[in-house]
Amino acid sequence: MKEIICITCPKGCRLKVDEERFAVTGNACPRGAVYGANELRNPVRVVTSTVVVEGPASRPPEPSPDKGRGPGEAGGGVTLRRLPVKTDRPIPKDKMFEVMEEIARVRAKAPVKAGDVLIPHVAGTEGNVVATRSLPE
Ligand code: SF4
Structure with a gap:
């Protein structure tokens, strides 16, 4: 499980991302799930x-x-x-x-x-x- 901060908005949720399934927890909105998965798959x-x-x-x-x-x-x-x-x-x-x-x-x-x-x-x-x-x- 990888811990990252979502930088999509100023709230800065602490995300936990499963490194095998790319499942995200800790996100307060769906954009955090997309960011968290992308950050592990292909960070840009x-x-x-x-x-x-x-x-x-x-x-x-x-x-x-x-x-x-x-x-x-x-x-x-x-x-x-x-x-x-x-x-x-x-x-x-x-x-x-x-x-x-x-x-x-x-x-x-x-x-x-x-x-x-x-x-x-x-x-x-x-x-x-x-x-x-x-x-x-
Ligand atoms: S998960 Fe949603 S609310 Fe939380 S920092 Fe990311 S964009 Fe903002």
């Missing part, structure tokens, strides 16, 4: 992060949130900024490091619109990495 998560976006150097650089490795003046007439992104669907937990590595390698170009796909089929999954806000040039 939406991944959130940021990507580097290149823009023209005419705009003032924004402060770097990661001590100089990210946004700022990149030289060569280019300014770097960070843009929040997420996967457009939950992806298998065992693919999360691969997804983060692909996100770290991306250098998008401004302008970007909220919802733009920046990495299709990330890490070979059905999920795409999309911009969660717009970034003008």
Whole structure:
């Protein structure tokens, strides 16, 4: 019997999941039963992060949130900024490091619109990495 916390809603029920039959107890609603069984069969998560976006150097650089490795003046007439992104669907937990590595390698170009796909089929999954806000040039 595996014990997990249901993260489907803020109530956070303590679930007990039978590892052979995937039967769930401790759930206050049916969504907990689905979450508990899926969490043992095929755990998935939406991944959130940021990507580097290149823009023209005419705009003032924004402060770097990661001590100089990210946004700022990149030289060569280019300014770097960070843009929040997420996967457009939950992806298998065992693919999360691969997804983060692909996100770290991306250098998008401004302008970007909220919802733009920046990495299709990330890490070979059905999920795409999309911009969660717009970034003008
Ligand atoms: S089992 Fe239902 S009520 Fe409990 S945390 Fe999950 S979604 Fe919320």
